[in-house]
Amino acid sequence: QNVPRIDIPIKRLIQKRPNDWIEYLLPEYAGSPSTELKTDKVPKAESRLDALLQIGTGAEAFYLHLEPQGYRDLALPARMLRYRADIWEHTIAKGLGTPSIRQAVIFLYSEHDNNSNRLTDDWAGKKTIDYSYRVVRIWEMPKDAVLNKKLISLYPLLPLMKEEPGEAPKQVLETTIKAIDTVEDGPF
Numbered sequence: 245q246n247v248p249r250i251d252i253p254i255k256r257l258i259q260k261r262p263n264d265w266i267e268y269l270l271p272e273y274a275g276s277p278s279t280e281l282k283t284d285k286v287p288k289a290e291s292r293l294d295a296l297l298q299i300g301t302g303a304e305a306f307y308l309h310l311e312p313q314g315y316r317d318l319a320l321p322a323r324m325l326r327y328r329a330d331i332w333e334h335t336i337a338k339g340l341g342t343p344s345i346r347q348a349v350i351f352l353y354s355e356h357d358n359n360s361n362r363l364t365d366d367w368a369g370k371k372t373i374d375y376s377y378r379v380v381r382i383w384e385m386p387k388d389a390v391l392n393k394k395l396i397s398l399y400p401l402l403p404l405m406k407e408e409p410g411e412a413p414k415q416v417l418e419t420t421i422k423a424i425d426t427v428e429d430g431p432f
Contacts, residue, residue: 259295
């Protein structure tokens with residue numbers, strides 16, 4: 245990226261408008277009822293999940309776990325699997341079974357991505373685990389996907405998104421400012 249590095253409180257962007265993230269990651273569930281779950285209680289206090297949303301209600305409900313990653317962590321896949329296990333431990337203990345959990349790690353900068361987002365294991369040739377999660381690399385995201393859907397909470401990320409051929413940093417910032425100027429429903 246030619247744009248200067250900026251510090252973006254992405255966790256706050258998720259908390260303010262979680263439905264924008266749902267629409268970006270799971271467009272088929274846009275408009276579905278969602279509830280943010282208190283991550284200091286669910287699952288265990290030591291897990292420190294960044295965002296956990298319940299999407300839908302009743303038997304069709306599932307969880308969306310969003311994990312912004314602001315540093316390089318070689319153990320990230322193991323941590324993400326632990327979060328999943330902690331969530332299920334909580335839901336099983338509450339009599340809710342093992343609802344579907346969709347997990348996404350959001351990388352702001354390429355140097356934070358260790359490119360290892362899968363865990364596998366086997367026992368005597370039989371696969372015992374094949375685990376992965378969705379990876380969102382902000383620098384690979386096309387700006388049009390955010391602008392066309394008016395995903396307001398993602399607007400501050402526009403300077404970090406994929407540059408168009410020949411696009412100058414000044415144009416990136418002008419596009420971002422123009423998009424933010426269109427916001428009518430109050431602060432992010």
